[in-house]
Amino acid sequence: MKNNTPLFKRMRENRLFWPLVALALIFIFNAIFSPGFFKLGILDGHLYGNLIDVFNNSAPLMLVALGMTLVIATGGVDLSVGAVIAISAGMGAVLINPVFGNEEITNAVAADPNLTNTPLWLVVVVTLLAGTLCGLWNGILVSRAKISPMVATLILMVAGRGIAQLIERGQIMTVYYTPYFWFGNGFILGLPVSMYIVALVYIIAWVLVRKTSIGLFIESVGLNSKSTYYSGISEKNVKLFAYTFCGFCGAVAGLILGSYIHAIDANNIGLNYELDAIFAVVIGGTLMSGGRFSLLASIIGALIIWTFTITMYIFGVPANALLAGRAVLVLVVILLYSDYARVFLNRLVDRKGPRHDATN
């Protein structure tokens, strides 16, 4: 049988295989039913089209998924990323806001696109710092206070949106400062800025994880925390690093999202991102129990989620009803990844060879 060639088997066992198959299926579906999907055009010197939209929209999710991958690889989970996005984006908006506190933004302020309270670099630094601190807090709770990851991050998930509202004094902050919009809406060489940011963070993460021993430590903590400790690796610091990095990724996502929307609503920005990020990681084939992980697979996972979403938008499915479609997608993925399905599929593909030998 042709299917039994080692190449196919090797492909099947590669962790990028299933995510790529899923992505390809969605693309094929699009190619058949909505030919306009792949059309790319040039407008104002940059590319536009559905594919670019997919990349631009999925950038925050990709970032969050990167951080989430490391956290899940240590055997934990970070439920607070949505709240971290809200907090860090909120910090940025408050700093930009030309008038302090509860004062109303007048029309004169709104009309001036370059009015800001703080220089842009400071806004970016504080945004990133806020998210990183949130991650550090999670990391300290998990690694030092020994609270189970789900509960520890649940605290920030519940309280975080409250904190974000506190920062913004319960208002939806509209941003009028034009340079800030560059992160979510700008283009470099015809491609969205957010894609470059994702690439940058990915390279940083990849170098940290694959070119130093941190990646190995993370995997070993996820596989067996205790034995890692006995082999002389500070499993606490590995966990602390993973959560802090996740917070940092959430902050970058918050920066892009806030600048993309032009307004920060503490209750809705980054809503359900924790769930989507976990999905992306799971679709990428990283086990929830921790252990081996692949950053690229998680990014593809995020891409799958958004390609699916935009495809559904094209077909006129309402955004809210899409939740059910997404759930079905996840159900399929879960079934594909479950041990039963894996055994079943492998048997289905491998069965014919040995059986022939046996019967002959």
Add this chain to the structure above:
Amino acid sequence: MTQRIKLFLLNNGPLLTTILIFVLVYYAGGQLYPKMQKPQVFFNLFINTASLLIVSIGMTFVILTKGIDLSVAGMIALTSAASAAILLKGVNPVLVMILMLLMGIAFGIAQGSIIHYLKVEPFIVTLMGLFFTRGMAFIITLSSLTIKDPFYRYLALTKLHIPFFEKAYLYIPSLVGPLLLLVAVYLAKFTRFGRTVYAIGNSEQSAMLMGLPVARTKIAVYAFGGFCSALAGIVFSISLLSGYGGYAPGMELDAIASVVIGGTMLTGGVGNVIGTLFGVLINGTIVSILQFNGTLSSWWTRIGVGVLTLVFIGIQSLFYMRKKHS
């Protein structure tokens, strides 16, 4: 004798702390805002947290087996939307309620089966459940549907006067939670099912080796969770007299926080249902203090609940460590 008292305190420490904190918070509220001393404010807690209490009771059992059910809020929204849509067609309201409860149980069984037989993390399965139920609710209706059924209106608007208290009243749906609580206490403490739930939470492997019906119990627990969410959904739609897919946002977190504040450990096997009642009441008290204050904003509720959860986890681990040492 002192040894026995000590043991009692250690065993029931988290529960007693929860009750103590509830009393303290309520007393502080009463001192700050004298109007909070009125009995009606106390009964309002039950009216306002009616569906949260029901959901939290189901959640307690799920958490006791070391699982988690994130789909509860979605189930509430789906129940409200579905029952509103069916009632518009003029179907008998009692039949609608029974249908909704069956739907909840069936959904719970489906979730439990996937969790147990396909060995998928409960967290992921129920997350999918949350998305699925909310999505289905939005497929049923994209806007809020009003319920005009006379039976639902009767249930929603009839005041039950409390004996011995002047002017104090409850609504019929707010009695469902306390009644369910009695059933839940009976289930947890006095039935084989309850003991099996605790055993599974402590160690599923040992429970299996002891010959306990792990599969049946686990699926039953999720079915009970689904039943509770559907029941909460019915109560919710009665109290609002409408149905919409976006209702009860984030209630799964409130429920989990209430269960944790009530002294149930998320690692499974430790905790009890009565604590959950007080967890829910603390949640309600914080909300009503904020309402009485008026100037404090709603975000303090979330921060308050977060801080309380943190404090309680600290208290729990303290008691747990003490118990281990003694």
